[in-house]
Amino acid sequence: MTASTDPRAAVARITATLTGPGGPFETTVEEVLGAPLTVVRNRHRALSELLDASAAWADRDYLVTADRRLSFTEHATAASALAAALARDHGVGKGDRIGILAANTPEWVVTFWAAQCLGAIAVGYNAWWTPREIGYGLEHTTPKVVIADAKRTALLRDSGFDGPVLTMERDVPDLIAAHTGAHPRTPVAEDDPAVVLYTSGTSGRPKGVVHSHRNLLAVTDYHRFTDALSATMRGREFSEPSDKRYLLTSPLFHIASLHNLVVPRLRTGAAVVMHQGSFAVDRVLRLVEGERVTNWGAVPTMAARILEHDLSGYDLSSLAALSLNAAPSSPAFQQRLRERLPVAEVGLTTSYGLTESGTAATVATPAELSAYPETVGRPILGVEVEIRDVTGAALPDGAEGEICVRSPYVMLGYWNDEAATAAAIDGERWLRTGDFGTLADGRLHLSGRRSDLILRGGENVYPIEIENALDEHAAVVESAVLGVPHEDLGQEVAAVVVVDEADAVTPEQLRAFVAERLAYFKVPSHWVITTEPLPRNATGKVVRREIQL
Known part of the structure; x- marks a missing residue:
């Protein structure tokens, strides 16, 4: 592909003109908060x-x-x-x-x-x-x-x-x-x-x-x-x-x-x-x-x-x-x-x-x-x-x-x-x-969002915030929150809750409990209540990939 028909080459040429010396978006390197950053030279300051x-x-x-x-x-x-x-x-x-x-x-x-x-x-x-x-x-x-x-x-x-x-x-x-x-x-x-x-x-x-x-x-x-x-x-x-x-x-x-x-x-x-x-x-x-x-x-x-x-x-x-x-x-x-x-x-x-x-x-x-x-x-x-x-x-x-x-x-x-x-x-x-x-080749590919992050309808949901809320419930021994696929929202929130007695609490009660504390999009829609402890590794950390929903 010649330079005249290569879109990337054309973009590079135009960018060089726009950001080069005398261009409307001329860039320069300045020290910002102790680090060299590329900034637009002629810019507003407030x-x-x-x-x-x-x-x-x-x-x-x-x-x-x-x-x-x-x-x-x-x-x-x-x-x-x-x-x-x-x-x-x-x-x-x-x-x-x-x-x-x-x-x-x-x-x-x-x-x-x-x-x-x-x-x-x-x-x-x-x-x-x-x-x-x-x-x-x-x-x-x-x-x-x-x-x-x-x-x-x-x-x-x-x-x-x-x-x-x-x-x-x-x-x-x-x-x-x-x-x-x-x-x-x-x-x-x-x-x-x-x-x-x-x-x-x-x-x-x-x-x-x-x-x-x-x-x-x-x-x-x-x-x-x-x-x-x-x-x-x-x-x-x-x-x-x-x-x-x-x-x-x-x-x-x-x-x-x-x-x-x-x-x-x-x-x-x-x-x-x-x-x-x-x-x-x-x-x-x-x-x-x-x-x-x-x-x-x-x-x-x-x-x-x-x-x-x-x-x-x-x-x-x-x-x-x-x-x-x-x-x-x-x-x-x-x-x-x-x-x-x-x-x-x-x-x-x-x-x-x-x-x-x-x-x-x-x-x-x-x-x-x-x-x-x-x-x-x-x-x-x-x-x-x-x-x-x-x-x-x-x-x-x-x-x-x-x-x-x-x-x-x-x-x-x-x-x-x-x-x-x-x-x-x-x-x-x-x-x-x-x-x-x-x-x-200059292109970024994501292999994974933050390890535990749940993306529900464009909103970031972090499991630990929900787990902390669940931990406040008297019947909850421990919990783990994960994302599950959803066709419309991308992911929905699921919670595995460990209790001492299987009938100690219902999903409806837990849902209401969390809804009083957190925004609606953080409230789990899928619940598993179990008496089995969560899987952990040798250092005591929960191994999320081994959790069964």
Whole structure:
């Protein structure tokens, strides 16, 4: 294949032009937190700068729901006004935490940007948490104020939180109206924390992943770079604002929606079309049709439910790109998508990343995914990937080991947890993902997610958190939680519970017990109650592969 017809060679040439000296995304190596990282030379240094720059997009749609529209101007005005109210009425300043506990709403986004105006740290709590889990998150990050929707405001009362709570339905609009015209801005450094999002940890407690202004701004520049690369590959001139319209279906307390959708679109001028409520195929497809959505990043579970639906009654011709995120997808499933969804024939991609990495570490293009359906792609701009052995030594091509990632997107660390941060990030800013795979010809293949991780419908479920909850039950001697295959969700949660007496407790009782303590997606749907002890090795560790379900 000649250079003129080789897509990879063309991508390399265009990338060199875009990122080389004088290019719009010129890169350089700078020391970041003590390590050399590849960064974009001409970049914003604070998220509030993006908010101010978004005024250029004026009356274009920024946030769209089934019944509301918020332009870039309206959004910037609202975020600044809310920031002023939080500073005046609640004393919120630089470094203070602003808790956000809500389902997807425009006010969620406005609150995030209000925090950035003040140099405060937005904390996105999981909206599916129970009062017990909410209480832990509030105690962990100690927000100065919490902004919540009506449903979660009621849950906050049961969590023990005694700080100020503002409702999105009433308080936020009133505060914005009272402070419209204000324009507070607090200077920050690039590596100051901007946001905390929670991910379950193997210690059994959720960990707060801290991302900096640098992290989110770098993610934004990466997305702009991909727009420029795509335009140039098609023989078009790269320009902004973008006419793309992105469908948001994942929660805003995930990096897929916040870091990789809401934040970059403020810079590119594209619209975010926000689905609200539980995932309902007809409502989602009508939103795609009515708003002429062009891009959708979906978890495989959502895409699978689309395939179960009769698609003949919908005009999905506007869809130009579909990415599968958050969980692995099989080659067979990818092929079913291509057969049913026209966009999947030419625009299906997948990626690999985790909350700690800030964005995808690797992405598989449509052509590469079609040719190598089991790959999760190649490292993206600015990302270094190594496969390492147990000693931390880099392994050669094709050898299996732990996936390690370094980039300007990688988190600062875990909130208030120096030990966990040190275990995850070494002195040269390499992130140990805990996932295992191989690199071959530059392409990453996963050989296993974290050893015990359960991926249920795009949500990470760690067994030890559920086991710890079960251990609180008086009848439970010990337990082990595992994932079992599920056609729709990918995996479901199963629990093997050891008791002294076979009739000491029922699955229904255990299910209710766990449901009081953990979010619904962590509650096991399959139960085995036994008097036989769990299999263990010589060091006393449970041997999960020998557990019988």
